[in-house]
Amino acid sequence: MYEVAPLLDDPIHNLKTIRDLYRWAVTEMENANLSYGHGSPTSTEDASFLICRALKLPFERFDMFLDAALTHNELVRLVHLIDRRVHDKTPTAYLLKEAWLTGHRFYIDERALIPRSYIAELLEEDLAPWVADPEAVGSVLDLCTGSGCLAILAKGCFPHAAVTGSDISADALEVAKINRRDYDLDDELELVQGDLYENLQGRKFDVIISNPPYVTTRSMDALPEEYRHEPSLALAAGEDGMDVVERIVSEAADHLTEDGILIVEVGDGLEAVESLFPDLPITWLSVSGGDDQVFLAHAKDLREYFRN
Numbered sequence: 001m002y003e004v005a006p007l008l009d010d011p012i013h014n015l016k017t018i019r020d021l022y023r024w025a026v027t028e029m030e031n032a033n034l035s036y037g038h039g040s041p042t043s044t045e046d047a048s049f050l051i052c053r054a055l056k057l058p059f060e061r062f063d064m065f066l067d068a069a070l071t072h073n074e075l076v077r078l079v080h081l082i083d084r085r086v087h088d089k090t091p092t093a094y095l096l097k098e099a100w101l102t103g104h105r106f107y108i109d110e111r112a113l114i115p116r117s118y119i120a121e122l123l124e125e126d127l128a129p130w131v132a133d134p135e136a137v138g139s140v141l142d143l144c145t146g147s148g149c150l151a152i153l154a155k156g157c158f159p160h161a162a163v164t165g166s167d168i169s170a171d172a173l174e175v176a177k178i179n180r181r182d183y184d185l186d187d188e189l190e191l192v193q194g195d196l197y198e199n200l201q202g203r204k205f206d207v208i209i210s211n212p213p214y215v216t217t218r219s220m221d222a223l224p225e226e227y228r229h230e231p232s233l234a235l236a237a238g239e240d241g242m243d244v245v246e247r248i249v250s251e252a253a254d255h256l257t258e259d260g261i262l263i264v265e266v267g268d269g270l271e272a273v274e275s276l277f278p279d280l281p282i283t284w285l286s287v288s289g290g291d292d293q294v295f296l297a298h299a300k301d302l303r304e305y306f307r308n
């Protein structure tokens with residue numbers, strides 16, 4: 001039996017149906033001033049998602065189940081989860097051990113960043129201008145792969161490519177291995193532990209994607225509590241947030257094939273990137289729904305720029 005304090009004291013006796021629990025959860029969440037940067041964008045979505053998935057109900061049909069009665073065990077379990085969401089500020093994805101990205105489900109726990117990269121949308125929809133024939137892409141590297149979410153989506157986008165995901169964190173790679181197994185990709189997705197390009201034996205890739213850490217020291221201090229549940233290794237990247245990005249870009253030419261491309265997410269780091277690499281030809285890719293920025297660079301331009 002869970003030990004449930006202090007939320008349970010009062011309300012549990014009055015919560016009979018999913019609707020009762022949902023209304024109460026939304027009120028508790030709104031009073032707690034939570035951050036919604038990890039998936040569901042509002043308290044109503046966060047509460048309904050948490051309740052649905054914890055009860056294994058289909059999220060898109062939540063309305064149909066609102067009048068269903070809750071058993072005592074279900075109620076205790078859900079109140080406990082909502083208690084952790086409200087008081088520990090644990091992101092819902094970590095409570096449920098699942099995150100959704102472009103309609104795909106990924107296992108997640110606190111060893112890895114909760115999947116939310118904008119590169120996922122590009123992979124699903126928007127790479128056509130730069131990759132004429134996805135079927136012809138032979139190799140993809142997902143640097144800083146974390147949970148492996150982007151590497152797995154890349155496998156879907158480039159069906160004939162050998163995909164490699166690399167990360168410095170052994171913990172994160174354990175999460176990636178779970179996702180690799182869930183997607184039945186044990187034989188098709190290679191996972192490598194190392195500091196960026198280390199341990200890739202000088203191999204070259206047609207496409208390198210990366211959602212690296214890019215939070216500045218100052219922003220780290222101001223992040224909502226929810227972010228403190230994520231590994232700081234996945235977020236923090238020095239004074240200007242460019243510690244890892246700088247190395248990814250400056251070493252990329254050695255790891256790209258002749259016509260290869262590099263795609264990197266940098267948050268609101270547009271100015272920082274342009275001041276680090278003035279005159280490097282890069283294309284900023286607009287991704288719907290956020291300030292986050294992703295850029296693309298061609299191998300030939302990187303080679304030329306870093307020739308000396």
Ligand SMILES: C[S@@+](CC[C@H](N)C(=O)[O-])C[C@H]1O[C@@H](n2cnc3c(N)ncnc32)[C@H](O)[C@@H]1O
Nearest residue numbers: 115117144145146167168169195196211213234
């Ligand atoms: C922002 S998370 C991205 C995870 C995943 N790609 C995603 O989009 O959800 C950044 C990842 O970079 C890894 N990382 C940080 N520094 C690294 C380094 N020097 N070399 C390789 N990986 C690194 C972290 O362990 C973390 O998993």
